[in-house]
Amino acid sequence: MVVNKQSSYSTLPSFNNAKPRTILHCFNQVWILPCFLTFLIAIASTYTLLFPNIHKLLHLTPTVPPDCNVFDGQWVEDNSSTYPIYNSTRCPFAERGFSCLENGRKDTAYINWRWKPKQCDIPRFEAGKALEMLRGKRVVIVGDSLSRTQWESWVCMLMEGVENKESVYEINGSNITKTIRHLGVRFRDHNISVDFYRSVFLMKKDYKVPAGAPNNVRMTVRLDEVDDIRDQWVDSDVLVFNTGGWWTENRLFNEM
Numbered sequence: 001m002v003v004n005k006q007s008s009y010s011t012l013p014s015f016n017n018a019k020p021r022t023i024l025h026c027f028n029q030v031w032i033l034p035c036f037l038t039f040l041i042a043i044a045s046t047y048t049l050l051f052p053n054i055h056k057l058l059h060l061t062p063t064v065p066p067d068c069n070v071f072d073g074q075w076v077e078d079n080s081s082t083y084p085i086y087n088s089t090r091c092p093f094a095e096r097g098f099s100c101l102e103n104g105r106k107d108t109a110y111i112n113w114r115w116k117p118k119q120c121d122i123p124r125f126e127a128g129k130a131l132e133m134l135r136g137k138r139v140v141i142v143g144d145s146l147s148r149t150q151w152e153s154w155v156c157m158l159m160e161g162v163e164n165k166e167s168v169y170e171i172n173g174s175n176i177t178k179t180i181r182h183l184g185v186r187f188r189d190h191n192i193s194v195d196f197y198r199s200v201f202l203m204k205k206d207y208k209v210p211a212g213a214p215n216n217v218r219m220t221v222r223l224d225e226v227d228d229i230r231d232q233w234v235d236s237d238v239l240v241f242n243t244g245g246w247w248t249e250n251r252l253f254n255e256m
Contacts, residue, residue, distance in 0.1 A: 068120035076116040077109070082124055084111040091156035092165075093185060095176050098149055127161025131190045134158075138193040140233040143242030144200045148183070150242075151196040152176065155185045164189060181229065195236075199227040202243045 088094040089101055096102050100110070115122060141151045155168075162168055167188040170176075176183060184195040204225040209217050233239060245251070 065120050068117055070115075070117045070120070070122060072119070073115055073117035075113045078112050078114045083114060085125055085127075086153075086156045086160050088156065091152075091159055093155045093159070093170070093176060094152050095149075098152070125157060127158055129161075130158060131161045131187065131192065134190065134192050134238075136191045137237035138195070138235065139238040139240075140195045140197065140236035141240045141242075142197045142199050142202065142227075142233060143240075144198070144246065146245070147240070147242040148176075148196050148198065150240075151183070151194065155194055158187065158192075158194070162187065162189070182232070195233070197227075197229060197233060199229065200243065200246055202227055202241060204228055 088099045101108075114124075139154075141147050141154070159165065159168060169186055169188070171184040171186050171193075172182070181198045182195065184193060186193055201221050204222040204227055205219055206222065207219045210220065
């Protein structure tokens with residue numbers, strides 16, 4: 001409450017008996033600057049208390065138009081200094097068997113390609129932004145060996161935004177192989193988990209061959225039941241499935 005020097009009030013008036021001119025008068029007197037500063041402080045305090053992370057949200061908002069079909073496009077060469085996004089030889093989670101550079105490939109032009117939708121541009125991936133967006137979350141990728149290599153690439157991409165590389169580790173202490181069913185990388189400083197579960201069909205498998213089945217039948221797949229390890233990914237914040245390449249004739253089944 002501001003008291004006008006010319007007011008006849010000797011004490012602070014209550015809100016019940018204060019005259020409107022007593023409060024409004026401050027805006028055309030020497031109190032205009034303090035009033036304005038008080039208003040700005042109030043706005044700033046409300047902003048800080050109610051929206052402490054709004055600047056991060058605005059900064060992280062994707063710029064892809066909502067009507068853009070990101071799946072309709074082509075690969076284009078990008079020779080700018082922003083590519084490649086990561087170097088597989090420096091990522092501890094990239095399998096050597098899938099590293100072209102480590103296996104003797106001489107040319108490097110293939111690492112400078114990016115996906116370009118026909119109707120829009122995709123913002124370049126920035127590891128720091130991705131880590132902030134995923135802070136405190138769990139990402140789970142479920143599928144076959146293709147999914148595993150995608151999981152490896154995703155982890156390596158995120159690693160580019162981590163200052164303390166030792167804070168990122170595989171939770172089981174396991175080496176990355178195609179036989180293990182579960183691999184999980186923990187980003188300790190950001191409280192992020194990125195897990196891979198090997199489930200080729202996503203459905204429950206049974207290796208007991210039904211009586212009377214043809215000799216080439218090695219197992220059955222229950223189309224009405226999800227894989228028996230499904231309870232391990234139900235609490236994920238982001239869940240990525242991949243199985244499409246297996247549900248084709250001569251891959252999973254033969255026409256009778």
